[in-house]
Amino acid sequence: MTLPDSHTTVNQALAWAVETLRDISDTPRLDAEILLAHALGWSRARVLAGVRETISDDTLRMFRTLVQRRAAREPVAYLVGRKEFYGLEFIVDQRVLVPRPETETLVDAALEWARQRRSPHNTLLIADIGTGSGCIAIALAVHLPNALIYATDLSADALTVARQNIELHGVADRVTLLWGDLLAPLPQPVDLLVSNPPYTVLEDIDAGVRLHEPHLALNGGSDGLVVYRRLLAAAPRALRPGGALMLEIGATQAEAVMSLARQAFPTAAVRVVHDLAGRDRVVTVETADG
Ligand SMILES: C[S@@+](CC[C@H](N)C(=O)[O-])C[C@H]1O[C@@H](n2cnc3c(N)ncnc32)[C@H](O)[C@@H]1O
Known part of the structure; x- marks a missing residue:
């Protein structure tokens, strides 16, 4: 035509x-x-x-x-420079992964835990590891007015976009951006660790995603689990007593990630949460009070 x-x-x-x-x-x-x-x-x-x-x-x-x-095959979100996530609008471009609706399941689980937790600390400390556009950290900051949030990324470019979104949503006083590898930049242990880490095998994913979205955001190594292994091995030292860890997972990764979580946290309650399509989407790890 x-x-x-x-x-x-x-x-x-x-x-x-x-x-x-x-x-x-x-x-x-x-x-x-x-x-x-x-x-x-x-x-x-x-x-x-x-x-x-x-x-x-x-x-x-x-x-x-x-x-x-x-x-x-360029994503529509990059073409218009915007994507809605958790009812909020985010600035996006080729420097960050386009926020996915599945990731809202992680935000739901984190908010539920944060609202039910009984803590000796007045301020809830949260860390979002691999923040990308900042969508998870900012959604949590908007919905948890008593939380202080560290948002880390290894991509300085991604942190530039996250900074714009933090300012857009007026949460700069409670969201601190940190550059570095996984948990290394955190200045202190936190109550809640959340992450949507890179978990795909690059060769297996949709051509449009592979062509246009940042590979650092996608590449989970040859079995998709490389970042989970490193993150879970380091996580026990980064959590306060009674703290929790929540990780987004690919739909076929629950068993492997739960097993890594049990190795790292032998006494914690480890569960899987499903997304709206009924697929395994988040692994939660709740530790006992210290
Ligand atoms: C799947 S994306 C998630 C982005 C955003 N949190 C979201 O849910 O839309 C993974 C993010 O982790 C970052 N990343 C990859 N490896 C990392 C590492 N070793 N340390 C910190 N961040 C890392 C990537 O740059 C990317 O922003």
């Missing part, structure tokens, strides 16, 4: 984009609507209400470019 160069309507532009994206996206219509809304500076609702309106030539050129980049 070709797209007229001028006097193109919203409807024609959407139809062309859907056709162009059909083979590379599971959601071609949604992608097209989001990209056209972005090019026009409109909401998606306004696009849907304005299907007969004509698009200016400049907007059409911009939309063409966005659709062509999407056709090369």
Whole structure:
């Protein structure tokens, strides 16, 4: 299908984009609507209400470019520079992993634990290891006004994006960014460690993800478990008595990660939490009061 160069309507532009994206996206219509809304500076609702309106030539050129980049499997979130996570908007670009809806299960589990815990400390100390865009740390900070949160990453580029998101959400006074390897930059033990570490085997993942998202955020080594091994081996020294650790996992990794967790924390309660699709998604480790 070709797209007229001028006097193109919203409807024609959407139809062309859907056709162009059909083979590379599971959601071609949604992608097209989001990209056209972005090019026009409109909401998606306004696009849907304005299907007969004509698009200016400049907007059409911009939309063409966005659709062509999407056709090369670039994530929609990078093209529009934004992604919603836990009801909050985050700035994203090629320097950080696009926050995934599955990771909201980790935030839910962490919030539930934090709200039920009886602690001798007034302030809850949390560390988010491998913070990327900062989405987990910031969602926790927004929902736990008494928490202080360390957010670490080995990627200085990712921390630059996380800084922008911390400022966007007004939590700079309670979220401290630290550069370094896993738990090494933490200045003190914490009550709650959370992490969505790299856990995929690069060769096995979707081509679009592998082409465009940072490999440091994805690469879990030859069996996907390399970062869990290092993180779990170091975690006991990084937790206060009665503390907890929560790790996002791939859907087939529960048994292996639970076994590593039991080795590191022989007396702790180790459980698996499912995501909304019913898949294994988070391993939780709750230690006894000291
Ligand atoms: C799967 S991404 C998760 C990003 C973000 N927390 C999220 O859930 O969207 C993993 C993150 O861990 C970081 N990372 C990888 N290896 C690391 C290491 N050894 N120490 C600290 N961070 C690391 C990556 O740069 C990336 O930002």
